[in-house]
Amino acid sequence: MTLNSTHDSRRESWVDSANRTETDFPLQNLPIGAFSSPARRGPSLGVAIGEQIVDLGALSAANLLPGRIADACCTQNINTLLALGPSAWSGLRQQLSELLGEDTCPPGPQRDRVAACLVPQSQATMLLPAAIGDYTDFYASIDHAGRVGAMFRPDQPLLPNYKWVPIGYHGRASSIIISGTDVRRPRGQAKGDAGTPHFGPSRQLDYELELAALIGPGNRLGEPVPVATAPEHLFGVLLLNDWSARDIQSWEYQPLGPFLAKSFATSISPWVVTWDALAPFRIPAAKRPAGDPAPLPHLADANDALHGGLDLHFEILLRTARMSAAGLPSRKLAEGRFATMYWTFAQLLAHHTSNGCNLRPGDLLASGTISGPEPEACGCLLELTARGTRPVTLPNGESRAFLEDGDEVVLRGWAQAAGFRRIGLGECRGTIFPARE
Amino acid sequence: MTLNSTHDSRRESWVDSANRTETDFPLQNLPIGAFSSPARRGPSLGVAIGEQIVDLGALSAANLLPGRIADACCTQNINTLLALGPSAWSGLRQQLSELLGEDTCPPGPQRDRVAACLVPQSQATMLLPAAIGDYTDFYASIDHAGRVGAMFRPDQPLLPNYKWVPIGYHGRASSIIISGTDVRRPRGQAKGDAGTPHFGPSRQLDYELELAALIGPGNRLGEPVPVATAPEHLFGVLLLNDWSARDIQSWEYQPLGPFLAKSFATSISPWVVTWDALAPFRIPAAKRPAGDPAPLPHLADANDALHGGLDLHFEILLRTARMSAAGLPSRKLAEGRFATMYWTFAQLLAHHTSNGCNLRPGDLLASGTISGPEPEACGCLLELTARGTRPVTLPNGESRAFLEDGDEVVLRGWAQAAGFRRIGLGECRGTIFPARE
Numbered sequence: 001m002t003l004n005s006t007h008d009s010r011r012e013s014w015v016d017s018a019n020r021t022e023t024d025f026p027l028q029n030l031p032i033g034a035f036s037s038p039a040r041r042g043p044s045l046g047v048a049i050g051e052q053i054v055d056l057g058a059l060s061a062a063n064l065l066p067g068r069i070a071d072a073c074c075t076q077n078i079n080t081l082l083a084l085g086p087s088a089w090s091g092l093r094q095q096l097s098e099l100l101g102e103d104t105c106p107p108g109p110q111r112d113r114v115a116a117c118l119v120p121q122s123q124a125t126m127l128l129p130a131a132i133g134d135y136t137d138f139y140a141s142i143d144h145a146g147r148v149g150a151m152f153r154p155d156q157p158l159l160p161n162y163k164w165v166p167i168g169y170h171g172r173a174s175s176i177i178i179s180g181t182d183v184r185r186p187r188g189q190a191k192g193d194a195g196t197p198h199f200g201p202s203r204q205l206d207y208e209l210e211l212a213a214l215i216g217p218g219n220r221l222g223e224p225v226p227v228a229t230a231p232e233h234l235f236g237v238l239l240l241n242d243w244s245a246r247d248i249q250s251w252e253y254q255p256l257g258p259f260l261a262k263s264f265a266t267s268i269s270p271w272v273v274t275w276d277a278l279a280p281f282r283i284p285a286a287k288r289p290a291g292d293p294a295p296l297p298h299l300a301d302a303n304d305a306l307h308g309g310l311d312l313h314f315e316i317l318l319r320t321a322r323m324s325a326a327g328l329p330s331r332k333l334a335e336g337r338f339a340t341m342y343w344t345f346a347q348l349l350a351h352h353t354s355n356g357c358n359l360r361p362g363d364l365l366a367s368g369t370i371s372g373p374e375p376e377a378c379g380c381l382l383e384l385t386a387r388g389t390r391p392v393t394l395p396n397g398e399s400r401a402f403l404e405d406g407d408e409v410v411l412r413g414w415a416q417a418a419g420f421r422r423i424g425l426g427e428c429r430g431t432i433f434p435a436r437e
Numbered sequence: 438m439t440l441n442s443t444h445d446s447r448r449e450s451w452v453d454s455a456n457r458t459e460t461d462f463p464l465q466n467l468p469i470g471a472f473s474s475p476a477r478r479g480p481s482l483g484v485a486i487g488e489q490i491v492d493l494g495a496l497s498a499a500n501l502l503p504g505r506i507a508d509a510c511c512t513q514n515i516n517t518l519l520a521l522g523p524s525a526w527s528g529l530r531q532q533l534s535e536l537l538g539e540d541t542c543p544p545g546p547q548r549d550r551v552a553a554c555l556v557p558q559s560q561a562t563m564l565l566p567a568a569i570g571d572y573t574d575f576y577a578s579i580d581h582a583g584r585v586g587a588m589f590r591p592d593q594p595l596l597p598n599y600k601w602v603p604i605g606y607h608g609r610a611s612s613i614i615i616s617g618t619d620v621r622r623p624r625g626q627a628k629g630d631a632g633t634p635h636f637g638p639s640r641q642l643d644y645e646l647e648l649a650a651l652i653g654p655g656n657r658l659g660e661p662v663p664v665a666t667a668p669e670h671l672f673g674v675l676l677l678n679d680w681s682a683r684d685i686q687s688w689e690y691q692p693l694g695p696f697l698a699k700s701f702a703t704s705i706s707p708w709v710v711t712w713d714a715l716a717p718f719r720i721p722a723a724k725r726p727a728g729d730p731a732p733l734p735h736l737a738d739a740n741d742a743l744h745g746g747l748d749l750h751f752e753i754l755l756r757t758a759r760m761s762a763a764g765l766p767s768r769k770l771a772e773g774r775f776a777t778m779y780w781t782f783a784q785l786l787a788h789h790t791s792n793g794c795n796l797r798p799g800d801l802l803a804s805g806t807i808s809g810p811e812p813e814a815c816g817c818l819l820e821l822t823a824r825g826t827r828p829v830t831l832p833n834g835e836s837r838a839f840l841e842d843g844d845e846v847v848l849r850g851w852a853q854a855a856g857f858r859r860i861g862l863g864e865c866r867g868t869i870f871p872a873r874e
Contacts, residue, residue, distance in 0.1 A: 173571050
């Protein structure tokens, strides 16, 4: 998709809160989510605009959306819309941009009809945007893979396959939860000091900052998606916190990979920022260091060198129960940039389908922990505290090697570039509550 | 569930083909599947009886099923019925047993009404029985784990966690296909002889004989299922072929486990044999060898020693394209027994939920490759041919290290015990067709 009027930074919305500098959701963003509210029966799809939500079901009922799109917007999740593909998505974006634009929808009956479809975000409960069939978690940050590898395999931090194969594994779809849902500390088996394992609450609970892509039309079983057309299957992105119990993980993960260390909860942010909205923020994919192998042909795309990367920024915030009680704000633990990832989403998707595996609308492909080369660009506590050996000190004197009960973790993300409105991903929030007795 | 009249081996059905000795589907079995047929609009649920299917939707429409069950049987998959739980399942079994019994449904109007709901299996196309949300694959055969481990880690075949943790990983749900669907040879990355990887058709395609349990009501996120009540969540079992590309697998699997080596296809048999039907075939779980650790308390159940195991038998059959063309029958490659598994389904389920992970109706828990200690009890070619070094010779002079295009693999399974009718699992069938150009 090329840039068009929907990306024009000069345009404002008649929804005032969308024009504030600090908003995540200006007219140029238009992310989609699912919500319920006291005034609506059942879940609806909606689009964030400033501090409001445009109810897509209501817009559709008011005949303000074109036919095929209108039907897809009257459902309780985004899956039908996902299956329609890029031209439908662009059509919806164009229409919403016009209906919400100050310039394109002047005061009058039409604006009134759209305004009647607004719901304040403060009155809405956000829900999972999609019925997620399969969730795949990759390992696309070479800095994360290298730093974690060094802890477990000092002699060989990066395994020989890393620069050839986009490493990934199947995650658990059932335990994906929406931002704001509390996360219960898992119990599990870990290796005891005496050499025998014990079962109990995890003592090394961690977060992982990730970006996830929501899949559109997908592919038929047995028919790989070429890397060049992979972006046509990417509807949009959201923030994902891949909560991880490191003590359970290190004991269970060989030889078949992480399982219960991850499957107790995975949080996602509610607003899916579309691939279209991110068009101004595509940048060349990270350049491979000299000496690294070139991607094999099925993972090589000339477009990646032009705009395979995404110039997204992230931050990770922590607030403990004591900080909260004392009225202290969250403490920023780390920052992240997506630009340093070793594999692009197009490569991840092409790899995923290269064996014929079918993706379905609503599948989720997560990047893996987003870490950079800088010491502060650590996407999880495992890295940030060097496996708990260098705890982080907090403003009130507390310290953290891993997460404790009552800790709230917030992930934030945004895109920014000269000449364009800042596009926010919103936030992904979760608080740890104690393990079951 | 205790034994009752539905298990009585003396009882026969008025559907003649159900009374033949060799049938998989006598009156005592009553497995459930989904099918379509020219005479029906859309998919229906059905129960196999001899060579016939009783259309549950039609039975329901004829008011021959009690209310709550009737509604759950009018859908296109088994998920609603799965959510109802054991008492509903037993109620359905009892009712079907009566409607199909020679003794309980004598010639007359009622029998005629049931007979009007029969569809010959030869006219039906079987479909996936459930909408499978998450598919988990375990590694519960210690003989398989040890034999495979010895190939990859001669110094340490069995990792230290094996006897403590039921090892498993998340599988791919989207590529689960019904028996009879052809399987396209996957392409993928493998380690070349020259040390650099290449991308192309897998040269080490394999099958894996597995048994999978279909999950009933499941549990809420954060609320583990105790091992003692785990069987209440097991609706029934089916055969599963976890097709595996060994060359892709050995290159990709570290550190996050198998991914594309498995996700191109997983075949399942169409008939779900209920836990109730298997009641006569429950046997003590395999006794752990002296010196092995006892299961940790959350995986220890006194019932396992009594009837945690299942006395199921399997065979794996192969027919190559040339054998087929020559009119030769399949060749039996191996036999298997479920009785030797190291972990029971109750333990697998309790482990899976021990961290709070939620199971949903329709989730699938597979056992992992079923192998025994005997050389002929190898559940995959990797073991049977010692990683391809000892090819199997076939009756027509062909040999196989791994699967070739045109090969058909059939898995069969059944339960047998003195004083009871043999209960068949049916078969799980698939033929390899060539990789995409």
